[in-house]
Amino acid sequence: MPTRPTHERNKGLALDRSLIARLPLFKGLTAAELDEMLRGARSVRYPKQSAVFEQEAEAHSFFVLLDGHIRVVRTTPEGHQVIVRYISEGEIFGVAAALGRTTYPASAIAAVDCVALVWPNALWSELSLRFPSFGANTYKTVGSRLQETHTRVVELSTEQVEQRVAHALLRLVNQTGQKTDQGIEIDFPISRQDIAEMTGTTLHTVSRLLSAWEERGLIVSGRQKVTVKDPHALVVLAEHRDRR
Amino acid sequence: MPTRPTHERNKGLALDRSLIARLPLFKGLTAAELDEMLRGARSVRYPKQSAVFEQEAEAHSFFVLLDGHIRVVRTTPEGHQVIVRYISEGEIFGVAAALGRTTYPASAIAAVDCVALVWPNALWSELSLRFPSFGANTYKTVGSRLQETHTRVVELSTEQVEQRVAHALLRLVNQTGQKTDQGIEIDFPISRQDIAEMTGTTLHTVSRLLSAWEERGLIVSGRQKVTVKDPHALVVLAEHRDRR
């Protein structure tokens, strides 16, 4: 059950720099600089299924995910949902304001219980000027997201559903895969519906595909859970030229 | 016939700041600062159908389009082409390096004879530091392209072909429409195939749709030419909820 987002503020305690020192985003900053970055932040817990921010809402903050997984979702006026991406540990997100927007273009939903650092947007220009490598890293992240999104456009334009779903699974596994005795498992709850919303198809079709793949021993899956047993076979499927 | 790209260098003459003073990208810069920006640039002419840069090639420069229209195209290993976007007058493009890439992720092809300013990438960090508003404007551009691309993902995921083509036409008309006595014309040559590559369908389907729309008086079209007579009707088509 989605309990209400409990914005438990860090109660006056200084955040420890070890929280972020290991993140590539902050590479090159000295201990003192990390402390300075953290001085502007607070740490917030987001229970599973709660919204970190909502589409169209005033963009007041940007975020760095310390723990958990976040689903970024765009909803159309007609009520269709499309999953824009998943955010994993260590990534920056909600940077709308740094890109000249005043509202968030999508919603961010905690896929599991999450912890994030939150900075008010007012600090963005100050921080990115004071720590140019932080600014540059953020823009690089934006750049690679643009590339990924273009890749998705290409996939949606040229591939069959089966290839798209295979690609999506492989991407999730590479991004967040946890080794288990069965194979590599996507380490957050993900439904057939979610996969459908990532690939532009329906949960029915995803269900049929996963069933067929399970039959053939490529994966094992359960409720909101997918484990890839034979990634190579999936790659073959994903790359398999269609007849267009 | 695509003649060879003729990189006619500006022969030692200083570029006039009036070339770029009116562009939003350079808003806020003084006359002296504009001159300084231009000192690092050269002006190059690209004949129709020539490549400004090629996908996978080493990213050596970034560009500002002074005149013409440029088609940005991604080609898949299987040989499918997807049009990523059209660049119009005044826009910056080829900023791969500023986003941490060493190669161009797509090709840029002159849709008509074009003129662009070209800066070596080596100057990027210097220029964006010296003229922060220029850097910020560029990143805003990247941000809005990311949003547009997400919108395209949503369209590809949730809309029927007819809606997608209608949306694409409306976007082209808004971006580059020229008023004529017939209606609003897309002011560069665009084929059915091009429209198909923008919307993830085939030239046959696009042809059928345009024929039907012409029949109904919404557009008039010819070879590589589309004129929208009734934008409102197209909007209705584009927004028309499908049955999903």
Added chain:
DNA sequence: GCAGGAATTTGCGCTGGCGCAAACTGGCTG
């Protein structure tokens, strides 16, 4: 003015994947 070729149109048959509907399952709640 004519030949050649690129762009477009149109017909036809087929099918991938969707919509709809119903049944089933596993985990959580009271």
Added chain:
DNA sequence: CAGCCAGTTTGCGCCAGCGCAAATTCCTGC
């Protein structure tokens, strides 16, 4: 521990849009 419900599976029929093919039109270069 019974019941409920979200998530999943599966069958069935249909159709939007693709592949293929052929005809036609318009533009360009000679």
